[in-house]
Amino acid sequence: MNDYELASSWIKSADNIVVVPHYNADGDAVGSSLGMYLLLQNIGKNVKVVYPNDFPSFLKWMKGADEIIIAEKDIQIAELTIAGADLIIMTDFNSLGRIDLLGNPVSKSKARKIVIDHHPNPDDFADLLFSDTSVSSAAELVFQFIGKVGLKHAVDKFVAECIFTGIMTDTGSFSFNSSRPETYQIVSELLGFGINKDEIYSQVFDNYSENRFRLLGYCLNNKMNVLPAFSTGYISISKKELEQFNFEPGDTEGFVNYPLSIKGIVFSAIFIEKEDHIKISFRSKGDFAVNDFARNYFNGGGHHNASAGKSELGMEETIIKFHELLMKHSDSLSKK
Numbered sequence: 001m002n003d004y005e006l007a008s009s010w011i012k013s014a015d016n017i018v019v020v021p022h023y024n025a026d027g028d029a030v031g032s033s034l035g036m037y038l039l040l041q042n043i044g045k046n047v048k049v050v051y052p053n054d055f056p057s058f059l060k061w062m063k064g065a066d067e068i069i070i071a072e073k074d075i076q077i078a079e080l081t082i083a084g085a086d087l088i089i090m091t092d093f094n095s096l097g098r099i100d101l102l103g104n105p106v107s108k109s110k111a112r113k114i115v116i117d118h119h120p121n122p123d124d125f126a127d128l129l130f131s132d133t134s135v136s137s138a139a140e141l142v143f144q145f146i147g148k149v150g151l152k153h154a155v156d157k158f159v160a161e162c163i164f165t166g167i168m169t170d171t172g173s174f175s176f177n178s179s180r181p182e183t184y185q186i187v188s189e190l191l192g193f194g195i196n197k198d199e200i201y202s203q204v205f206d207n208y209s210e211n212r213f214r215l216l217g218y219c220l221n222n223k224m225n226v227l228p229a230f231s232t233g234y235i236s237i238s239k240k241e242l243e244q245f246n247f248e249p250g251d252t253e254g255f256v257n258y259p260l261s262i263k264g265i266v267f268s269a270i271f272i273e274k275e276d277h278i279k280i281s282f283r284s285k286g287d288f289a290v291n292d293f294a295r296n297y298f299n300g301g302g303h304h305n306a307s308a309g310k311s312e313l314g315m316e317e318t319i320i321k322f323h324e325l326l327m328k329h330s331d332s333l334s335k336k
């Protein structure tokens, strides 16, 4: 029996399935998890979806979004749901640390565990791991998985919308991670299910609050530092500033990409002050490996060109540390 046959038999025999994506779910985490959730509903499975924390409102239009159990809001229900599962399917993450307060309940659970993910260097926390770093997104991999376990017949327009959203958001609307022909073959198939891709784009990208736009303007005008000598640009933002703009989850999503649109900039970062740490996102163009950078210096990780980590230092000290690291890496940055 190959791994797909095994996964297929586990799905068939499971009575209670739970789907889990990573903390601070983005478009791919939501698309891959809800796509799997809706598909399993379509074949008559008893399935629940549990998220570690809340997710941006511009992703809440997807079918099933209002059925998601949010652990940070209701930890008891989340833990009971996970404890009652005999199969847990996890999407878009490679280590239990990425599901925050669900890490414990998931690792304690006796359920069979399947992971479908596209991040490098996955930890060993699943019984079956479907990992491919060459795909655009976890959603693309979920769609491949659906085909390989023989469930394509259960895909409908709503599942297709979720998968498309994951691919679209994780590729920056097909501007990166999207050079494989297979990605477009899948998109072509998804369109065949009657999805309206223009409307999906609009739901995700033209659905921001006025506050979010004002905050973006403020960040670009007042809080962005461009260091041409290091081909680097970064933004920093304090909790107080976020409060001034009535920050809501997801409002800073995508901000980190803006410095990369400046000519000559290949490395960008955003420093966001949270309750007890600074959350840092990194993006790059080309060779500079931001997953190594995040892993080596900021207790994080991710993809070659998109990663994140955190700092327990204050904002000022974190930025001093960042400047020192730029000096240290100036050879690979200034040559660009």
Ligand code: 5GP
Binding pocket: 026, 119, 280, 281, 282, 299, 300, 301, 302, 303, 306, 307, 308, 309, 310
């Ligand atoms: P974002 O900047 O969108 O929060 O994260 C970018 C990428 O970095 C994510 O797709 C994920 O791969 C990775 N990532 C984000 N947060 C963490 C983290 O705390 N630890 C690790 N290892 N990777 C992270």
Ligand code: MN
Binding pocket: 028, 029, 092, 118, 137, 138, 170
């Ligand atoms: Mn992803």
